[in-house]
Every structure is written in structure tokens, then in C-alpha cells.
Amino acid sequence: MRVWVDQELCTGDGLCVQYAPEVFEFDIDGLAYVKDPDGELLTEPGAQVSVPPELRLPVIDAAKECPGECIFHSESAKPS
Template identity: 70%
Template sequence: MSVQQAAETGGEGLEVWIDQDLCTGDGICAQYAPEVFELDIDGLAYVKGSDDELLQAPGATTPVPFSLLRDVVDSARECPGECIHVRRISDMTEVYGPDAE
């Protein structure tokens, strides 16, 4: 699914998570979308909850605001660790990231 396709479908609900086991700590995600991603003191990136707190539980997800979709997708595409996963909430299908078709 391209960003254009997501826009055409009305921005179906998406969520994002980071596999910390693969995170290289480059911080590209936090540069693209600081509202969604942040590096912690351990040098790894995490998604942030609606209260701006880091979600550190393994596999923790956060919704992707439609206004930040392009930035989140660019983060997933540019991530050297290939650890950012974006999936549809409705059926849990990965649409961006290393496991996307």
C-alpha cells in the first residue's frame, strides 16, 4: 500500500511498532517523526503513546496519525535496522516495513 493508496482509502487506521532487537539506534525515525518515535537512554528507538511517554514493552504499538503517515513511512523505509513495522489495525497486516508484501 502506497501513501497515495492510504490517502485514497480515507486513511484506514494504522499502528506502528519497533522491534528493539533489530534497532541500530541511528535515530532516523526520531528525525523524521519525533511526534511518534524517540531514542531512550539505552540508545534504542521506541514509539510514543498519546501522552508522549515511551512505550517500552516489547511489541508496544501506537496509532499512526494520518497527518504523520508520510513521515512514519519514510522512517520505516530509511531505517537501517529494518525494525519499524506499520500495520493496519483492522486485520493486523503489515503495510510498510520489513514484513510488508
């Protein structure tokens, strides 16, 4: 599964960071971005990462609860 955030819609409340700190983190702009498996924050808007199996549920929960409805996940690459 792949996941990405649309920073245009992010409210910066941090719910995703609480659910899955291994995957989501704030940048200095106060918006959430995804991290790669090495923990490096991908600051390009809409950047995608693969989600390890053990983090699928917290990531799906974060996407469900995200107030900005701006966490997207897909079993395949993001359509262009």
C-alpha cells in the same frame, strides 16, 4: 495505522526520531521506542501505537529508510 519497533534489530542511529519525533524517541538504552499520543514513551519491546493521519507519511518514510529494517506498520493490530 499502527506502528511498532523491533528493538532487537534497532541500530540506534536515530533516523526515525528525525523523521517523526512525535512518534519515535530513544530510551536510555539507546534504542528507539514509540510514544503514545500523550507523548509517553512505551518502553515495552514491540509496543504499538496508533499513528495520527498527519504523521502517516513521515512514519512510512522512517520505516522505508530505517537501517535496521525494524519499523513495522499495519492497518490492523499486530498478528500474534
